[in-house]
Amino acid sequence: MSIRSARRPFALPALLALVLGAGAVSATPPCYQTFKRPQRLHHAPAPEDLLRIWVVFVDQGDGILIQLPERFAYDPDPADADPARSERVEVLVDSGSFFQSDSVRMARFLERLYPEGSHRIEHVVVTHHDADHVRGISACLAIGRFGFGTVHHNGLASYLPEVLGLDPTADAPDDLVADPRTGGVRRAMAFFDPDSELEELREDDLVGDRDALSARLASGQLQGVYHDLARALFEDGTGFPLSELRRAGAGGAFIEVDEGTAAAGGPELSFELLWPPERPRRFRQWSETINGNSVTFRLRYGQFEMLFTGDHNDLSEAALLGHLADRPDALACDVLKVPHHGSRHNLEEFFDRASPVLGVASMGRRGFSRSWRHPSADVVRWLGGPHRAYHTYAHERRFDLTDESDDRIAELVERTHVLIETDGSWFRVVEIPDGADPAQPATVQQTRRGDGTRWIDARPAAETTCEDEP
Numbered sequence: 001m002s003i004r005s006a007r008r009p010f011a012l013p014a015l016l017a018l019v020l021g022a023g024a025v026s027a028t029p030p031c032y033q034t035f036k037r038p039q040r041l042h043h044a045p046a047p048e049d050l051l052r053i054w055v056v057f058v059d060q061g062d063g064i065l066i067q068l069p070e071r072f073a074y075d076p077d078p079a080d081a082d083p084a085r086s087e088r089v090e091v092l093v094d095s096g097s098f099f100q101s102d103s104v105r106m107a108r109f110l111e112r113l114y115p116e117g118s119h120r121i122e123h124v125v126v127t128h129h130d131a132d133h134v135r136g137i138s139a140c141l142a143i144g145r146f147g148f149g150t151v152h153h154n155g156l157a158s159y160l161p162e163v164l165g166l167d168p169t170a171d172a173p174d175d176l177v178a179d180p181r182t183g184g185v186r187r188a189m190a191f192f193d194p195d196s197e198l199e200e201l202r203e204d205d206l207v208g209d210r211d212a213l214s215a216r217l218a219s220g221q222l223q224g225v226y227h228d229l230a231r232a233l234f235e236d237g238t239g240f241p242l243s244e245l246r247r248a249g250a251g252g253a254f255i256e257v258d259e260g261t262a263a264a265g266g267p268e269l270s271f272e273l274l275w276p277p278e279r280p281r282r283f284r285q286w287s288e289t290i291n292g293n294s295v296t297f298r299l300r301y302g303q304f305e306m307l308f309t310g311d312h313n314d315l316s317e318a319a320l321l322g323h324l325a326d327r328p329d330a331l332a333c334d335v336l337k338v339p340h341h342g343s344r345h346n347l348e349e350f351f352d353r354a355s356p357v358l359g360v361a362s363m364g365r366r367g368f369s370r371s372w373r374h375p376s377a378d379v380v381r382w383l384g385g386p387h388r389a390y391h392t393y394a395h396e397r398r399f400d401l402t403d404e405s406d407d408r409i410a411e412l413v414e415r416t417h418v419l420i421e422t423d424g425s426w427f428r429v430v431e432i433p434d435g436a437d438p439a440q441p442a443t444v445q446q447t448r449r450g451d452g453t454r455w456i457d458a459r460p461a462a463e464t465t466c467e468d469e470p
Contacts, residue, residue: 031466040467043455045423055418057392058105059364060098061132066091091123095136106136118238126153127294127310138232147240155206155247158226161185199282210245249278267302267424292316302424303458312339317350342375351382
């Protein structure tokens with residue numbers, strides 16, 4: 001279902017007419033000149049070389065699953081007397097929801113993707129610990145079928161205020177990264193390092209490894225969704241113990257791919273950590289600081305590149321651009337995970353530096369609120385138009401429903417997962433309806449206009465070319 005772009009508000013009858021008439025669109029995706037890349041309808045990647053990236057519909061929040069190519073699969077228990085089974089390597093990047101009732105959406109998706117037995121996800125990236133990014137991680141563990149290997153996070157924690165020596169009834173001091181609510185301090189994150197010119201956060205307040213997290217959980221220091229996440233990591237799951245907790249800082253250890261276990265001859269695969277810096281920084285108030293230190297990385301697979309950005313804001317994007325000033329191509333990508341659900345808190349220069357062919361992001365019904373407006377018109381314009389901006393709730397559905405309730409919007413707009421597939425040379429994006437079988441995504445030939453792309457060349461080209469015949 002695709003509702004075409006519009007700049008003026010729709011009356012409800014006109015909107016319904018568009019929904020009902022959506023079937024009268026072309027049977028296959030067009031060749032877009034603005035992509036400035038060769039595109040083809042017919043391409044048959046080798047199954048063992050196919051990498052999949054799922055931007056999962058979790059309603060208002062982020063949840064991304066990266067499935068490494070089958071040639072990176074391994075035997076999880078080679079000493080077992082049973083025949084060796086092959087397990088695909090995955091990376092879960094966040095899983096959350098603004099509404100508690102939606103926290104199980106990622107778990108339900110994983111159950112459809114892996115319908116049998118228990119399953120271990122080798123790497124989890126917690127870009128930051130807002131509820132709309134971590135609630136679903138706890139829910140995945142709570143159902144008892146999924147376990148995690150290594151968790152990568154930015155080191156920031158949410159503490160009870162008295163742990164950092166604060167009076168919960170007092171106002172938060174100006175030089176403290178804290179969250180003042182209802183006239184007092186409900187939670188606290190970190191003190192500043194007084195010797196830092198960049199307003200870096202104090203090392204003692206950061207959580208560096210598994211033992212530190214376990215100790216702070218056991219001593220009752222943690223608060224809110226961060227406490228729930230820590231408890232789930234240690235107390236829930238299938239019996240796969242948490243192997244390691246790593247604090248991600250630019251230039252430090254991150255996701256390492258064991259090329260030695262992969263079948264020879266395929267494209268190279270790597271994860272490059274770009275942000276936060278070695279120690280997180282303050283960006284004005286609580287929400288901007290926690291978002292601004294989002295773990296940010298670039299996935300490279302052969303010629304294909306995708307940039308993952310968490311919930312960056314204009315302040316942190318400016319800092320990241322400065323951090324990478326001597327590497328002008330460090331943010332360049334084919335697909336951009338759009339920062340902060342496509343909100344207006346972004347910089348045009350950041351999008352110029354990334355210069356993606358397509359942008360993808362997750363959003364839900366909360367994003368239609370008057371204060372949020374996801375995706376913002378500026379972000380869609382910076383990406384090059386609605387046909388280059390894929391969202392889990394609103395791709396090419398730029399209409400104004402300010403007079404409608406959230407429930408009414410939910411009736412009118414289709415929820416989709418956004419799937420990126422690539423063999424390192426060509427890539428495509430396709431929407432998969434929520435509830436559909438993720439093991440059987442539509443082919444390019446089955447994808448209607450507006451619901452996905454042709455196969456796109458991952459190598460920059462001087463002009464667009466189109467291949468329609470096999």
